[in-house]
Amino acid sequence: MIYVVTALPWEARPVIERYNLKRDDNCKFFPMFKGSNMCLIVSGIGKMASAIAAAYLLSGGNAGQDAAIVNIGVCGAVKQQYPIGTPVLIHKITDHETGRDYYSDILLEHPFAEGSVETHNQIVRREYIDSGQSRVCTDFVDMEASGFFQAASRFLSPHQIYVIKIIGDYLEVEEYDKNKITGLIARAMDDIHGFLEHVERYCRHDEPVFSDAEQQQLEDIKKRLRLTVTQGHQLAKLAAKYKLRTGKPLPDFSDIIVDEVKVKAEGRKAFEEIRRILAAE
Amino acid sequence: MRRSEGYSLLNRFSHIYIEQKALSYPVTDRILKRFPRSVKVVVQHYKDVFNRTHQDFRRQKDSPKLILAVKQEPFLYQGPEICEDFGNKNFYYASCVLNCLYDCDYCYLQGLYASANIVIFVNIEDFFEDVQKRIEYENLYLCISYDTDLLALEGVVPYASKWIEFAGGKQNFNIELRTRSANYGAVKRFTPAEQVVLAWSLSPNEVARRYEKLAPPLETRLKAAKTAVEDGWKVRLCFEPILKIQNWQEIYSAFLKNVFEIIPADRIFDANIGLFRMNREQFKRISRFRTDTDVFAYSMVCSGEGIMSYAEGERMKDFMHRQLIRYLPGEKIYS
Known part of the structure; x- marks a missing residue:
């Protein structure tokens, strides 16, 4: 603009x-x-x-x-x-x-x-x-x-x-x-x-790190797992590093996030699993 | 002029900002004659340009400008813990130039300075005067190519030559001129001086090609270092920063083999191994905007001194040491 x-x-x-x-x-x-x-x-x-x-x-x-x-x-x-x-x-x-x-x-x-x-x-x-x-x-x-x-x-x-x-x-x-x-x-x-x-x-001319679909995927994870604002930032940071390190699109986390979590503890558990996958070198 | 996607970038140094006070210095005169087509802009103080808010370091690297200024005291700074002192007491550095021609992904300067423009302090004689005063009563080990690459800039301002001339024959004084350039030809004419160490930062081609934009390839750096050895200079090889890349063990082993196939190990003055590491604040600042490189995407740990480095740093360092000791005696290796 x-x-x-x-x-x-x-x-x-x-x-x-x-x-x-x-x-x-x-x-x-x-x-x-x-x-x-x-x-x-x-x-x-x-x-x-x-x-x-x-x-x-x-x-x-x-x-x-x-x-x-x-x-x-x-x-x-x-x-x-x-x-x-x-x-x-x-x-x-x-x-x-x-x-x-x-x-x-x-x-x-x-x-x-x-x-x-x-x-x-x-x-x-x-x-x-x-x-x-x-x-x-x-x-x-x-x-x-x-x-x-x-x-x-x-x-x-x-x-x-x-x-x-x-x-x-x-x-x-x-x-x-x-x-x-x-x-x-x-x-x-x-x-x-x-x-x-x-x-x-x-x-x-700068390319964004995430595609529109990936951006949507992250938003979806945050919502379904009921992540806190800080956890949301951590997720975005880990995901960006994953992409930079591997050069691959974000993994499919659908088997980890089946449905919207009822209690925060469920969300934390799934988030830890996602974190582990994204941080693997 | 460089063409990119629908726009044309101005050549580097299209603009030269000159501090009012710097106008009368011969170095200024020389640089302005070297770039007659550059737009000259007179400024009150170099920080009015260099320290502006919200500058975009990455964008400025597309077309860096020169800033000519007069340095005020202090002229020398104590060497920080994070840097190798090679067993020297009174380790100091001088920043007669700020910023570098090259554009290495891992460079700490992008977190240190607000601007990618290159500041040249034109009052080099004041630096010499300060050194002269100090070495009358104590030893001084001085890194002269510290926040820059002086040899790479020799075509713009001949400070590497001036330092070598100044250091030659001096008592109590040693300098290190560190470079990634292959521009040895610019100082070849000098008789090798006991006080001067020419230090080459070397990286495997896989690293140089991917992470050291605008810097010459490994082969040409090796050729320059080899010629300097043959001419009788004290040559230091700096294997840093060691970067974590895929198959780094194989790549770095092959790299050291390649280096010592070209450069006679027995004629090397010394060498050092340094992992990629950085002050925490600078690391944080840079990783926020460097979304175009994986250098800052690996897991890092922060030491008690606030230095970020690889979680498996010690293992990497040990590996490199074991490899290097195959070529050089232990007492010549600093890590």
């Missing part, structure tokens, strides 16, 4: 259109849009808003090893190194107010330029930098990335968290043109889509 956080609706629009996402009216707190394998949220401006939105998306407990989250939005470029509209994959995020830095793990090939971004509470304008009122040590500035990253990294590994910024201006804009921003992001969508496809495949 790919989770997307954008600050503004016009940043979200190209993503919604590309993936044919549908508004989820059940979400009362944010504009949220869902597709088969994507969930997008519009956070509002600012790092706190972005952090709350990221946490809201990821805290449901469903975001695991196969999830990734990306913040997509426009940024200002401190130097005129790249043209307006260039999508940039951020490898370092600095929070202007706290001075703390955050880093994505960039393990996959990507079509983007790379750079660093500094997240500010206020809009950074060229004259602030020229006058020395603002000091920026990064390539780009934005208003969300540090909050987004900090929140996301409570839930996910750094190779599952990305910030993609599209250069919107060189810090000289007085008023933002919504259509222009939508257009800039729309033009970057091919690259973004290609990258997110790779991210999704990469985050997915």
Whole structure:
């Protein structure tokens, strides 16, 4: 599953259109849009808003090893190194107010330029930098990335968290043109889509130890033998080790577990027998 | 770039994170010139990258990055009980590099560090200075390739060479350079030094192929060790970790026979036998995420010192000792 956080609706629009996402009216707190394998949220401006939105998306407990989250939005470029509209994959995020830095793990090939971004509470304008009122040590500035990253990294590994910024201006804009921003992001969508496809495949590629049938078999054993939570964990651990050691599917325990046990002692006895079989080397 | 199932991994060291303080060191300069196409990212402190929470060691091994940093004191650490001191007093180790190029299933580093990225401390001269101070008043036996494989990394940073140069001719000082690499050529030019032991970790091919990813095969390690012996170096053979695999007795017996058919036993400085063992906390941590190997799936016991090893460890060790003593005198075998 790919989770997307954008600050503004016009940043979200190209993503919604590309993936044919549908508004989820059940979400009362944010504009949220869902597709088969994507969930997008519009956070509002600012790092706190972005952090709350990221946490809201990821805290449901469903975001695991196969999830990734990306913040997509426009940024200002401190130097005129790249043209307006260039999508940039951020490898370092600095929070202007706290001075703390955050880093994505960039393990996959990507079509983007790379750079660093500094997240500010206020809009950074060229004259602030020229006058020395603002000091920026990064390539780009934005208003969300540090909050987004900090929140996301409570839930996910750094190779599952990305910030993609599209250069919107060189810090000289007085008023933002919504259509222009939508257009800039729309033009970057091919690259973004290609990258997110790779991210999704990469985050997915671990094979689970147990097949669905084996998972069901273990659940069945736990239920029938009335195992305690601790015994359940022990069973799963022993079964995983058995599979790793032997490379074979789990044995058939049907002759040990005939029916649902009436008293716990019966369950313990059967569990000991299963334990003996699984631990044999 | 390496292609896998529908995605392409970046080459290792695609990114180099450089501590602000490390920028001015010649070693940094050299490494950056060695990898001109890498993306350089300046960081305040190496731990900001290395010690991040929730890092995925396995995934990072797919495309490890370099971190260049300046080490603060202490530069040397006392050798732990779990490691063989080969009868030396004042056994210390130096970690001028953290993490390794290889990807061995059984490696303790994956439980020790939060990250698979490789940290190179660029202030090697500070390590030398500390050693110099110590050896003025006491003996020092120093393992220099401890939380890493320095010889394997010689193409990235020539620290094995620097240590050998530094140690040569020194009184009160001995170093062990342990490796799984076949990169002896990188230090062949030096005159063998009395103070330096070149130690090769050797495993049967059945183990190396299955559990020591990216490390060279046994044959090439043996060839490297043999050349070093012939050149007059003190060569140590480290038979560890001994792993429990199917038919391990037959495999390890044939393996020792193979080793001493190639390497003249009478010219070996010494050898050691070490079972697969690990600090309990590291073992627990690693076995939680290593669901792709059977190394952690055998029954283990925990010693009073908190070291996990095979339940039948003593029997395995005895077996290996009985095999090894056929080739080497008892006083040269440490176990």
